[in-house]
Amino acid sequence: AQKVTQAQTEISVVEKEDVTLDCVYETRDTTYYLFWYKQPPSGELVFLIRRNSFDEQNEISGRYSWNFQKSTSSFNFTITASQVVDSAVYFCALSEAFGNEKLTFGTGTRLTIIP
Amino acid sequence: DAGITQSPRHKVTETGTPVTLRCHQTENHRYMYWYRQDPGHGLRLIHYSYGVKDTDKGEVSDGYSVSRSKTEDFLLTLESATSSQTSVYFCAIRGTGGISYNEQFFGPGTRLTVL
Numbered sequence: 001a002q003k004v005t006q007a008q009t010e011i012s013v014v015e016k017e018d019v020t021l022d023c024v025y026e027t028r029d030t031t032y033y034l035f036w037y038k039q040p041p042s043g044e045l046v047f048l049i050r051r052n053s054f055d056e057q058n059e060i061s062g063r064y065s066w067n068f069q070k071s072t073s074s075f076n077f078t079i080t081a082s083q084v085v086d087s088a089v090y091f092c093a094l095s096e097a098f099g100n101e102k103l104t105f106g107t108g109t110r111l112t113i114i115p
Numbered sequence: 116d117a118g119i120t121q122s123p124r125h126k127v128t129e130t131g132t133p134v135t136l137r138c139h140q141t142e143n144h145r146y147m148y149w150y151r152q153d154p155g156h157g158l159r160l161i162h163y164s165y166g167v168k169d170t171d172k173g174e175v176s177d178g179y180s181v182s183r184s185k186t187e188d189f190l191l192t193l194e195s196a197t198s199s200q201t202s203v204y205f206c207a208i209r210g211t212g213g214i215s216y217n218e219q220f221f222g223p224g225t226r227l228t229v230l
């Protein structure tokens with residue numbers, strides 16, 4: 001069975017600080033996908049990134065970066081120079097790479113950026 | 116925009132009544148999913164579909180049924196609503212080609228309250 005753990009339930013940081021959201025996963029599959037989604041206060045789910053298990057390169061997109069470490073089964077998300085608009089709930093998710101590819105979500109981390 | 120709409124967006128109903136939620140997509144995606152979101156649980160898969168009339172159960176399927184008689188519509192039915200089914204329900208589709216392969220895009224959600 002697949003499992004995703006986001007141990008940080010809530011995080012608050014002052015604007016412009018860097019913040020890292022942790023994600024640890026469990027799977028027996030050798031090939032899988034990892035995802036991050038953002039849920040702002042308006043409630044929609046916004047796709048941020050998909051990472052294939054074969055690709056362990058870290059990725060940077062503007063102020064966002066992701067650190068994938070297969071050895072520790074972690075897929076952490078860092079926001080650099082945080083802004084108030086980053087306030088949201090962030091979900092990490094895992095899916096099998098073949099078949100019906102259902103998503104298994106973590107319980108989410110609520111990030112609050114204090115102006 | 117993946118062309119996903121959900122209806123209704125909000126519904127209040129009473130225990131024991133049947134409820135049907137509709138998910139509609141405009142881009143002919145094969146895979147569709149229903150999730151529910153509850154505090155402390157993240158999103159959990161209820162049912163999914165991998166084609167017209169092809170559906171299967173997810174993690175929390177008890178008390179729910181689904182139907183997919185045409186590609187664009189995926190219906191979720193609560194035969195006899197209970198208070199434990201008060202939740203926010205999200206429909207999702209999965210991209211099947213190009214850069215969106217295996218990305219799941221979510222509808223805006225339906226907030227259901229069972230009194």
